Structures are given as structure tokens and as C-alpha cells.
Amino acid sequence: MDTAQIEYLEETARKIRGLTLRAIGSVGSGHVGGCMSIVELVTVLYFAAMNIDPSRPGMPGRDRLVLSKGHAGPTVYSALALKGYFPLSELETLNKPMTRLPSHCDMNKTPGIDMTAGSLGQGLSCAVGMALAARMNGGAEYIYAIIGDGESQEGQIWEAGMAAAHYRLDNLIVFMDYNKLQIDGTVDEVMTLMDPVEKWKAFGFHVLEVDGHDLSSIVRTIQLARNRKGKPVMIILHTIKGRGISFAEKAGVDSHSMKVSPEQVETAMKELGWDTLWNQ
């Protein structure tokens, strides 16, 4: 991957970060922490990895993303808008009456969203179903799923993991957003996952680890994951909750769902170099 491509992804990630915060800011509150921790991943998926076509959201054979941690919907909406699925201005309708952009992803409302998710634990099973269906239909596409680390306390995540390994779904690539924080405290304080790498290995996955904010590493890791055969892949994404938005990073645990004032949005935009970003 050359420098120009990396620069393009970096700019895109900054745009997605800013658009997401502005959308949440327009409502006054939202899941800032978990939205920001997956910005780089979502950037790579939509702008460097997935085979998709914004002019044909239902294109057969397209890659799919299931956002099992559905509360990070605003990040995906920003990527979709930037990609051209709908106008950027629509992001400001987030969570407002009659919006097509609800907090948690809804396949029947938003162009480009392939699965409804929000009740934690279910999306990974849905992705397993999609991977089975894709294989049954002879498709060469990949099914991507993003789960949370707190979400991994749901028993259903492990039911889905068993099935993915049992059916040898090597068209399934799962990311765990390992930001190590959840609502009531750190993941270790609330309910430790022990060693998720060893756990997923024991569940029959190829396991890869990556710095979740390093764009070129994410690109390389996804390429690696696509070439692993015979097993599903789990990519443990080491991330920081609230990443890139200083007041959210500082809030730590309290960034899961937080109030966002217009002043905070303004400060964050300055930090992101918002104006220069769009004037280039």
C-alpha cells in the first residue's frame, strides 16, 4: 500500500470520525466511545476492502458487514454517506423522527445496511447464517462482522463461534473491538474475557491481532485473513474507546453513551482539522 493510499485512508478516517461526532452532537448524546474505536476499521472495510457498489446496495455477490455491536451504527452511517449511499446531510437526521438512521443498524431503513442488529450477541449468528448461505449459493464474497468485547460476554457469541468453526466458514471474518471498556467498568472488572486470543483459538478460529487504529496494519491483516482457508478468522482489534476525540478518550468508561455539547463538537472539529480536511 503506497503513501498516497494511506494518506487517503487517513483523511477518510478523520472525515468519518468528524461526521460521526457531528451526527451524535446534533442529537446531543450517543455511543461516542464505541463509535470512535472502530473508525479505522470501518474506513478500511468501506474504502479499501469490501466489494460493494453504492449505486447498487443490493448487488448480488457483494461483501456484507454485520455490525453486531449495533450501537456503533453512526460510524457505519458516516462511511456509507461518504461512500455515496445517501447524502452527507442526512447524517444530521440521526435518531430524529422518521429518520433512516436509527442508533442501532436497521436493514429495512438504511441503504447499505445488510443486517439489523442491536440486541447484543445476535449479529454474529446472523453473519454465520449469511456465510452459510453465501457458500451454499456458490458465492465468493466475504462476510465481515464486528463484535464488541463487552458483547462477548453474551453466551450467543460463543454459540455462533462454535457453529462458524464447525461449518469451517472461511468466508467469515470477525473483528472484536477490544477497547477493554464497557458500561459498568473495564471488561476485566465487570466480567473478564480472560485471554480472548486463546479462547478464539480454542474455538477453532484463525486468530490475528492488530492495532485497531493503524490503517495500513488493518489493511494487511484483512488481506491475510482472506487468504486463511478452512477456518473462520477472528481479528482482535486493539483499540481505544473514544479514540481521536479527546473529551471522549478522557471520559474512558463513561464514553460508552454520553452527552455531547455543541462546544465539545466545535473543539473536536478543531482537533481533527475539520476545515482544512474538506478544503483540500
Added chain:
Amino acid sequence: MESVKEMRQVLGDCIVDAMKKDSRVVLIDADLGKPNGTFSARAVFPGRCFDVGVAEQNMAAVAAGMAAYGQVPIINTFASFATRRICDQVAVSICYAGRNVKIIGTDPGIAAELNGGTHMAVEDIGVMRSIPNILIFEPCDTVELGKGFAAAMEYDGPVYMRMYRKKVEELHDESYVFGLLKADVLKEGKDVTLVCSGIMVAEAVRAGLMLEEAGVEAEIINIHTVKPVDEAALATSARKTGAMVTCENHNVLGGLRAAVAEVVTRRCPVPVIPVGIQNVNGEVGVLPYLLKRFQLTASDIMQAAMVAMEMKNDRACHCKN
């Protein structure tokens, strides 16, 4: 007359037929393929049958994912697991997401027999009926199962089908004209309406004969589809007889009685006396014992009919429409 085949054998045949007819149809079991009769489909369509093991939540959401791909999945387990255990998966991944998944729950209520109280879903209809965007169907015999299953597969949307697994009294023959959204008037009458479903249809038919001997003309309506319920059929019968009894293998709260009461209180208020499980847990036993134990027999229905008619005579019923 007792059916030649068990309901589960017919279910297996129905699934194979549906898979032959429509290449989108897939089957997902959760380690109950053998007891529920669905295992046989694996020999015919090995590539379209899956078993997720003892993991019903996963089964439901895997089905939703497959349905998002355009498959028409059938998922299969006991009624207790198909409803109360996976309520959230049914509500969110299937019904909220509007996925075309067919959910089969076998041996509801006392039909769980020797598996006992832990396995007796006395609330499955109540749980499922309050979830928006789902159709609920319950066949009373193998003929109705065959026709209803085919119709449920044709129906574009989530369906919950609750059914007894074993041999049943055959109440229909092949001439039966089935309509998924249409209640069946099995017998016309003017004095009282017996509204029934599933294994209680046979009891209601027996009660109808007993009432006839006592000089009472009972109308018998089989509600094979409790949601959406055939409102017109219920309102018409309520106006005609002015007294109703609901007969269900389910808690008297939230199920058929509730569905009937919801209609008649709005369209033609009449007394509705419930025969069903009286808000108590199930217990282990064989079906004839349990029918008596929970007061679900034909004589219980007959007594309830007498009470309903007495109430009708005591109080004027002000019907409109």
C-alpha cells in the same frame, strides 16, 4: 379416527416437499431433528439441512442471517425453546428485521407429556402473539398440518407453528379447503360457540356431541391461525350464539382466550368462558391424565358451555354491527 401417521412424520414429509418445491428453503435443527421428525430431510437435501447443536438462540439468528440472503429457513425445536427461550432473537433478528423464517415448536402445553413441567410451554402463544409481525398457526390433525404447512411456507413473513408430535384424531379428510387466515366452522349451532385449536379441537368436537344430546346446539370454530385471528368469523358467531367458550392447550392468559376476548369485547360483547390451563405450571404425565388434571376434557368444555349460556340468559347482550 386415529391418524395413520404421527404428526412429526407428516412434518418431515412436508419439509421435504417444501424443499423440493422451492430451492430457497433450508432446514436448521437444534439437536431435535430425530424426535421432531425433521431428520429425514437430511437424506434428501444434505446440503440444505443444518444442525447447530443445542443452541437455539444461535439457530434463530443464523436463520435470520440466511433469510437476509434470500433463503427461507425452517427452524425446529420444542415449543418451550422455540418461544420463551429465544424470545429476543425472534423479536429482533426475525420479526423486527422482517425475515421470512418459519419457526416450528413441537409439543406445546401439556403435549410435552413425560418431559414434564419444565418443558411445558403454557405461555408460548402469549409470548409470540405479543411480538409484532408474526403469524401463529396450530394444526389439529395431519391433514390440516399438510395444508397449513404448505400455506405457511407460501406466506411471506415470520410464522410460528406449534404442533403435537404424535398420532392425533383425524378430523379432516383431503377434501378440506384450507385458508391460512380463515377460521373453520366445523359445526354450525345457535346456542353457544366453542372456539378451539390444536389438540383441543377433538375435545371440543366431543363436547359438541355431548351438548347435542343435552339439547344444546353448539357451534364449533377451529382457530388454526390465532394471529392474525379471523375477526369476522368470531364476531359473526358471537352475534349468532351470544355465548362463547375458548378451548386451548395453553394458559388461559395471553392465548386463544385473549385473542377471542380482544375481538368480541370490541365487536360484539358476549360471555367468554375459558377452558385452558388456569395460570398454573404444567406437570409430568401422559396426555389423558393431563387433560383431566388440567380440566381440559370434553366434559369440562360442556360445563363451561352451560355457564356461558347461563350468563347469556342472565344478562342482556348489547351487540352492535
